[in-house]
Amino acid sequence: MSLSMVASSDKEKRESNTVPSGAASVPDLLRVASIYGPNASGKSALIGAMQFAQSAVATSVSFMPQQALAHVPFKLDPESATAPSEFEFTFVIDGTRYQYGFAATSTGFAEEWLLAYKTHRPQLWFERSYDAKTEQNVYKWGPSLTGQREVWRSSTRRNALFLSTAAQLNSAKLLPVYDWIVRKLVIIGAGLQPVSDQSTAWIAEPERKKMLLSFLASADIGISDLDVESRKQHRLNVHIRSDGPEHALSESEVQVPIFTHTCPKGQGKLQYEEESMGTQRLFSFAAPLIESLQIGRTIVVDELDGSLHTHIVRFVVDLFHHRPPAGYEPAQLIFTTHDTALLDADIFRRDQIWLMEKSRDHASTLVPLTDFSPRKNEALERGYLQGRYGAVPMTTSFPLQGQNLGA
Incomplete structure (x- = not known):
């Protein structure tokens, strides 16, 4: 199985969605690649x-x-x-x-x-x-x-x-x-997100805090300010000894983020755990994403769309599609997703979309959308959901009627 970020010869969106490799032996490279496929397909x-x-x-x-x-x-x-x-x-x-x-x-x-x-x-x-x-x-x-x-x-x-x-x-x-x-x-990896430690640490640095706030404001989640609060954390440690277990309570101090929300009726502060899962995920992603864009990292995310609205995922993709300022190295984003609303020719070139499918012997196959030769103006989302490119679940009817589910 092979995933390639080498761009095809297609001229479409070359300025925004591709970047020169800088190597004589390598053509232009893609800035972003998305991977689609049903559950348990191998993504x-x-x-x-x-x-x-x-x-x-x-x-x-x-x-x-x-x-x-x-x-x-x-x-x-x-x-x-x-x-x-x-x-x-x-x-x-x-x-x-x-x-x-x-x-x-x-x-x-x-x-x-x-x-x-x-x-x-x-x-x-x-x-x-x-x-x-x-x-x-x-x-x-x-x-x-x-x-x-x-x-x-x-x-x-x-x-x-x-x-x-x-x-x-x-x-x-x-x-x-x-x-x-x-x-x-x-x-x-799947079901994970970066711990919030890096984004939390950035709050203490004025320039980085400004970038965090700008990032969160651009995503329109209603956060007007960020602070850090020290909190004592207690942990019970158990040591197994020959004469039985020994219990000890340890105490440490951790830094936790505090989010300020401002609206016409007033202002309020929320702790990290009081925020929605989407806000927690976006805040935790903020520093790693910004740093990747700054120093030219390649970031790979399984299920990028988890707890995030389609427009927020599109916002993240657009960050990588814009040419970096002078002095910044190009960054790349690779992600798996089930969000078919992103299958849009206004967002991606056809060579940026990959499809994962499981064969009869349960082996996974990864193929680029270009293998199916879609037309330039083809409705990609509709074609995918109709099964034109494969990589969709083949559901069957569930015979619930007549089943005895009671005790």
Whole structure:
């Protein structure tokens, strides 16, 4: 399964919805991609795979020697259930395209590779494979990867990634690759939202608070001011000892946001938990979204429309479609959604819409809308709901009549 942010040759909305890649070997890139599909089609599994791969890069170097990977293969196919799962990121840093990937099982990493494209021709930086007979990793080096390669190799365990190990040991060449995957990519999984900590911390900084208020005002949720309040938090800790459990009460101080609402009849302050789920979600998203737009991050959100009105989701999408001010790097947004009102040619190019469908054997397939060759002025929402592009649930009648549901 592959999701590509490479723009097609379509000239439509090129100024607003695409951005030059900056690399000779890569055409223009899309600023936003939306993924549609029925429940249980695999949308969340796709985001989960991204999270697993990012987490492996970020944390595998700190695993205990025999620690198993949190690898969850496709269990409905006997062959896939025992085979390594492959993950790969392709991205651009300072005009160079990098292609980094690995194959994982629960016991460790079977393969790992990194290619760089300064031109159209790839340069191999390193390639690693696991030899089951010798129980050793076999490496192949490219001339572009300079530094203490043997030190990094000897420090890389079976259940750790070479990229992560070398980055922790300060490989100047590999640190930018590691940083892009770990820090320039923000992934928010299903049913989750960023904790409000980052947005709350911004309230104490005048310039960032001003940006938060401007963001919330633009979304029209009626917040006129933001404050922070210190609150004591109590926690009961239980320690299991040989002579029985020991209970201890700890106290800490946390910062919580306070929202001021102003209307013609007066003013009132609400705590975070008193706000609607939509307001809580939008406030929690505010700082990560603004920061992504400022420093050019790629943010991936499963079910962006959760608790948010269509117009608010469209507002967020429009932020990414506008060209950034001078000095700002272009940012990208990838999200899954069930909001068909966004299937609008006034919002998206046809290559920005992806469809996830489950086959008869329950394997997920991700395809771009362009595979169905919709006309330029086609009513995309109606076509999708009518099943013209697939990726919709096939419901059947439920024979409730005559069923005995009583005690």
